[in-house]
Amino acid sequence: MRRKRICVMALALLVCLTLSLAGCSGGNDSDAQTDGVSIIAANDYDITSFDPHKSNDIASSTALRAVYDTLIYANEQLQFEPGLAESWEYTDDNTLRIKIAEGVKFHNGTPLTTEDVKFSIERQQKSGFVGDIVSSIESIEIVDDLTLDLKVTDASAGVIAGLAHAGAAILSKEHVEGLEAEGKSIDDDPVGTGPFIYESWTVGTEYTVKKNPDYFDENRAAKADRVTVRAMPEYNSQVVALQNGEIDISIFMSANNLTEIEADPSLTVVRYETTEETFAAFNCSKAPFDNVKLRQALNYTINRDNIIQVYMAGTGMPNYGVIGPSAVGYTGDVTKYEYDLDKAKALLAEAGYPDGLSFNLAVCTDYYAPAATVWQADLKKIGVDMTIEVMEVGAYYDMTGSAEHEVALSGWYGEPDPSTTFNPCFNSELIGKGGNNFACFKSDEIDSLLEQALIEKDMAKRLEFYYEISRIATENAVYAPMTSAEGFIILRDNISGVTPDLQGIIRLNGWTKS
Amino acid sequence: MKMSSLVMQAVTGSAPAVDLHVYKKRTQFGEVWRRFRRSKGAIVGLIIIALMLFCALFANFLFDYNTEVIEPNYDEALETPSAKHWFGTDEFGRDVFARVVFGARLSLYIGLTSTTSALIFGVLIGAFSGYIGGRFDSIVMRVVDVFLALPSILLALTIVAALGPNINNLILAISIANIPYFARIFRAEVLAIKDKEFIEASRALGANRNTIIFREILPNCLSPIIVQASIIMALAVIVSAEFSFLGLGVQPPTPEWGCMVAGARKFLLSSPYLTIFPGVAIMLTVLAFNLVGDALRDATDPRLKH
Numbered sequence: 001m002r003r004k005r006i007c008v009m010a011l012a013l014l015v016c017l018t019l020s021l022a023g024c025s026g027g028n029d030s031d032a033q034t035d036g037v038s039i040i041a042a043n044d045y046d047i048t049s050f051d052p053h054k055s056n057d058i059a060s061s062t063a064l065r066a067v068y069d070t071l072i073y074a075n076e077q078l079q080f081e082p083g084l085a086e087s088w089e090y091t092d093d094n095t096l097r098i099k100i101a102e103g104v105k106f107h108n109g110t111p112l113t114t115e116d117v118k119f120s121i122e123r124q125q126k127s128g129f130v131g132d133i134v135s136s137i138e139s140i141e142i143v144d145d146l147t148l149d150l151k152v153t154d155a156s157a158g159v160i161a162g163l164a165h166a167g168a169a170i171l172s173k174e175h176v177e178g179l180e181a182e183g184k185s186i187d188d189d190p191v192g193t194g195p196f197i198y199e200s201w202t203v204g205t206e207y208t209v210k211k212n213p214d215y216f217d218e219n220r221a222a223k224a225d226r227v228t229v230r231a232m233p234e235y236n237s238q239v240v241a242l243q244n245g246e247i248d249i250s251i252f253m254s255a256n257n258l259t260e261i262e263a264d265p266s267l268t269v270v271r272y273e274t275t276e277e278t279f280a281a282f283n284c285s286k287a288p289f290d291n292v293k294l295r296q297a298l299n300y301t302i303n304r305d306n307i308i309q310v311y312m313a314g315t316g317m318p319n320y321g322v323i324g325p326s327a328v329g330y331t332g333d334v335t336k337y338e339y340d341l342d343k344a345k346a347l348l349a350e351a352g353y354p355d356g357l358s359f360n361l362a363v364c365t366d367y368y369a370p371a372a373t374v375w376q377a378d379l380k381k382i383g384v385d386m387t388i389e390v391m392e393v394g395a396y397y398d399m400t401g402s403a404e405h406e407v408a409l410s411g412w413y414g415e416p417d418p419s420t421t422f423n424p425c426f427n428s429e430l431i432g433k434g435g436n437n438f439a440c441f442k443s444d445e446i447d448s449l450l451e452q453a454l455i456e457k458d459m460a461k462r463l464e465f466y467y468e469i470s471r472i473a474t475e476n477a478v479y480a481p482m483t484s485a486e487g488f489i490i491l492r493d494n495i496s497g498v499t500p501d502l503q504g505i506i507r508l509n510g511w512t513k514s
Numbered sequence: 515m516k517m518s519s520l521v522m523q524a525v526t527g528s529a530p531a532v533d534l535h536v537y538k539k540r541t542q543f544g545e546v547w548r549r550f551r552r553s554k555g556a557i558v559g560l561i562i563i564a565l566m567l568f569c570a571l572f573a574n575f576l577f578d579y580n581t582e583v584i585e586p587n588y589d590e591a592l593e594t595p596s597a598k599h600w601f602g603t604d605e606f607g608r609d610v611f612a613r614v615v616f617g618a619r620l621s622l623y624i625g626l627t628s629t630t631s632a633l634i635f636g637v638l639i640g641a642f643s644g645y646i647g648g649r650f651d652s653i654v655m656r657v658v659d660v661f662l663a664l665p666s667i668l669l670a671l672t673i674v675a676a677l678g679p680n681i682n683n684l685i686l687a688i689s690i691a692n693i694p695y696f697a698r699i700f701r702a703e704v705l706a707i708k709d710k711e712f713i714e715a716s717r718a719l720g721a722n723r724n725t726i727i728f729r730e731i732l733p734n735c736l737s738p739i740i741v742q743a744s745i746i747m748a749l750a751v752i753v754s755a756e757f758s759f760l761g762l763g764v765q766p767p768t769p770e771w772g773c774m775v776a777g778a779r780k781f782l783l784s785s786p787y788l789t790i791f792p793g794v795a796i797m798l799t800v801l802a803f804n805l806v807g808d809a810l811r812d813a814t815d816p817r818l819k820h
Contacts (some may be wrong), residue, residue, distance in 0.1 A: 236782045256780040261719045306588050310605050366761045368775060373606065373766045389679065390761045 019192035036225030041249035044230035051192035052169035061166035068192035076501040078416045089290030102267040114148040119173035130167025161417030195222040195509040206230040252488040256312035270489040275327035275414030280480040281438030293351035295477035299337035300344035309373040324484040327414020329466035334474040356383025364396040364410035401435030441476035549813040556809030562802035571620040577612040583673040584767040601791040613769035636696020644704030666691035703735035737814035744807030772815035
């Protein structure tokens with residue numbers, strides 16, 4: 001009896017081990033109720049909400065852009081095109097006049113009016129997630145059913161970019177007020193004007209949307225009849241699911257599985273540059289990293305080739321700036337610190353640490369741990385003892401948010417408008433607030449450049465301001481820039497029309513299956 | 515049936531030379547050992563534990579920690595198992611065998627220290643609570659109940675999350691989470707024995723409370739505690755692997771089995787051996803302690819003497 005139990009226990013242990021490693025996924029009733037073209041995609045995490053004002057992440061953006069429209073549409077190159085707004089222009093320095101398209105109907109049949117636009121923007125301004133994006137809009141005046149004036153504090157290009165953000169999706173006033181009066185939330189019945197109509201959402205598992213046959217813009221109308229996006233956190237199981245046809249698309253694949261995928265003739269890899277940059281940020285607001293020589297010394301210890309090999313399986317590219325190369329506002333014309341341990345050692349001595357030093361690196365989740373480990377080994381060669389502390393996201397941002405870290409390692413994605421890319425990271429007012437000003441670097445010069453860039457209307461001039469910020473930041477070595485990631489979308493060979501934008505946000509409307 | 519025939523064999527085997535009427539004295543330890551080694555599983559478990567202990571003690575002589583265990587060697591990254599690298603190499607080009615061997619040191623260290631400290635505190639709490647009894651006992655046991663009501667993993671998770679992830683906090687968390695179990699078991703033993711005649715006799719001889727607890731009660735209640743310790747030991751190895759897997763325990767580049775499994779998970783399809791070897795090491799260690807614990811329980815149970 002006892003022996004049997006032990007055998008069973010051993011077997012159970014083995015099974016548990018294999019199962020937990022394989023991260024098996026259940027639910028294989030994919031082709032249940034299909035009429036027309038039905039596509040199933042996998043993402044590494046589920047969306048947060050169908051309420052555009054209760055989320056601000058890439059997965060949710062994809063879902064929001066399927067069900068809703070924004071006034072202005074940012075295309076894949078992040079250029080602005082008419083969305084629900086047919087046209088927009090500044091009538092004076094503080095007034096943006098918007099004309100919305102005629103004959104647009106919500107999924108429940110009610111027509112879109114300027115009342116809905118006013119309601120949506122005002123509701124967004126109260127949101128903790130995306131409220132700041134439209135905070136420069138002071139008031140909204142309805143001229144007629146199709147025309148409205150936005151009164152803005154400063155007429156920068158940032159307002160247009162804000163209106164193109166997924167958080168600025170236009171809701172139906174009547175519908176949302178009806179839901180809220182019943183004590184329900186938008187997630188109970190999301191209604192928009194978008195190319196897809198909400199069908200179902202099982203939190204943590206998957207959501208399904210179906211084609212909107214009456215979509216107002218032919219160019220952006222949905223091609224597939226039904227799309228399901230499933231949350232599959234384990235990349236290995238996504239690969240297996242792709243190979244056996246359980247899913248058609250993997251929206252976000254890890255570089256470590258590319259070899260297997262490329263060896264499979266039924267799968268295609270779509271590679272794209274992202275606006276991401278992985279970097280270590282020195283806390284310049286306190287010793288020892290208020291010492292610029294020390295920061296520069298440690299900058300020379302970043303071996304980008306090895307980081308690319310280990311951390312990104314040979315994909316991606318080295319980066320020396322402060323944002324990803326495909327982000328708006330990026331410049332390669334910065335102070336570059338190439339891997340050079342001799343220079344590092346000399347500068348370290350100059351900085352007053354001839355015998356090295358020890359410090360703690362806060363790492364945002366184990367995703368970044370390989371990059372940290374490579375750096376640690378190189379630092380050791382010049383006598384610098386760095387301990388790694390892998391933290392979960394919440395704890396990490398609590399730490400950077402109160403400027404308690406010594407050095408912090410994480411990534412940053414560029415936004416369509418450079419103001420939202422640079423401001424959170426470099427505005428000195430945000431040191432110790434929100435946690436995105438990782439370097440805690442106080443520079444009046446940068447602050448004034450940020451301010452000038454915010455009110456400047458000429459985009460070319462604005463970009464110059466941001467280039468200058470990059471130059472000042474690298475000169476002072478506030479970051480130790482490492483690499484920029486590539487993104488990978490995996491398609492089964494009968495799928496086409498999947499293109500991400502520069503932010504890695506994918507739109508569902510172009511997807512087709514043959 | 516089988517058991518009795520075994521005994522018969524043993525008796526007849528030793529019969530010719532020995533006078534059966536002579537009383538042969540066996541120590542308690544000898545008796546337990548005699549019964550313990552009858553279980554094949556226990557012997558297998560002991561061998562595995564001995565092997566792991568050997569790795570843990572002599573890891574330094576087998577591999578150089580700095581150059582072979584933590585230093586990257588990018589030219590040899592992700593190699594399959596070979597004569598040079600028995601378990602292959604990871605994405606940093608580090609030898610997985612060397613890391614698994616050093617991992618044994620860490621896992622056993624975490625397991626032993628956390629189990630020992632939980633045992634010491636648990637036994638002390640259980641002994642005093644059981645022996646003193648009355649209101650003191652009620653209060654202490656209610657506190658123990660509160661801790662028992664929380665799942666031990668959850669409790670340990672909370673402790674590590676509050677104190678920050680590193681080896682010492684992990685050990686602290688595992689031991690605190692397991693103290694109530696030792697306390698409960700030991701208190702039950704104390705209650706069963708504290709009114710026996712030999713305790714009364716020693717009290718009559720003038721022994722004070724501490725002498726009675728440590729000289730009389732403790733040696734007579736040890737066996738269930740040892741059994742429990744071996745089970746907690748297995749649990750501690752699993753919990754430390756789990757926590758490191760979740761990034762709440764050991765930090766890179768230190769080789770810890772759970773850490774290694776977590777780091778290698780992304781190579782599961784391309785280089786499965788990276789997860790298999792540390793995974794098997796965890797499994798074998800846990801299995802060994804469970805086998806030994808199981809056999810010990812049977813060997814120390816007087817009702818299963820023959």
